[in-house]
Amino acid sequence: KRSAFGIAEKSRKGVFHGTPPFGYNKSIGRLVPNPIYSPIVRHIFDLYLKKGYGLQKIANILTDKGVPTPRTVLGAKNAGVKWHDSGVKLILTNPHYTGNLMQGRSKVDIKDKLFLNKHGYRKRQQIDRDNWIVVENTHPAIITIEEFEEVQQKINKRAEKIYRGRGKKSLFARLAFCPDCGAGMIFKNDRKGYVCATYQKNGTNKCLSH
Numbered sequence: 001k002r003s004a005f006g007i008a009e010k011s012r013k014g015v016f017h018g019t020p021p022f023g024y025n026k027s028i029g030r031l032v033p034n035p036i037y038s039p040i041v042r043h044i045f046d047l048y049l050k051k052g053y054g055l056q057k058i059a060n061i062l063t064d065k066g067v068p069t070p071r072t073v074l075g076a077k078n079a080g081v082k083w084h085d086s087g088v089k090l091i092l093t094n095p096h097y098t099g100n101l102m103q104g105r106s107k108v109d110i111k112d113k114l115f116l117n118k119h120g121y122r123k124r125q126q127i128d129r130d131n132w133i134v135v136e137n138t139h140p141a142i143i144t145i146e147e148f149e150e151v152q153q154k155i156n157k158r159a160e161k162i163y164r165g166r167g168k169k170s171l172f173a174r175l176a177f178c179p180d181c182g183a184g185m186i187f188k189n190d191r192k193g194y195v196c197a198t199y200q201k202n203g204t205n206k207c208l209s210h
Helices: 002-012 038-049 055-064 070-074 085-092 145-164 166-170 197-202
Strands: 024-027 030-033 101-103 133-135 185-188 193-196
Touching: 038 055, 038 085, 038 145, 055 085, 055 197, 070 085, 085 145, 185 197, 193 197
Parallel strands: none
Antiparallel strands: 024 030, 101 133, 185 193
């Protein structure tokens, strides 16, 4: 409790606690744009917002260009060279890129075993936004607040469309598989049928649509 209180007090003074987001370095408790990777963050937002590309397509573009993954930049031992849609989404939903410090968004309950994931690591519990610690203009922004909010609206709309189509998607879940790569078949509204999940994520260079 004393440790948590100390971290919260520093956060209220604008001190960043934890691992800096991709595109930033941390210097004396402050976030500073990385001259190499901050333009990539800007590019990711532009691809999603202005080009209309999906998460996986952006991930494929970054992988094809040889852009180091966030874990590679951090020097993690198990870092891979391939970007995933989940990594792109983490960047697109991180409010720190607006120049505002927003901490206390999640916590780990070290006593509750219900919050262990399948690998035995502690899962983070999300905290209501009303209880976040928000300090404005603590570091240089990479995107505007307006751009960030527009991206969040777009992500939420896409999530709603996926939710509405979940019944059709799950009809053959774990029953229909690609004959070549073995991936599951997923429903596509525009085709009124199913396609290979590997093809959907990576295109014809990995598998056919079937």
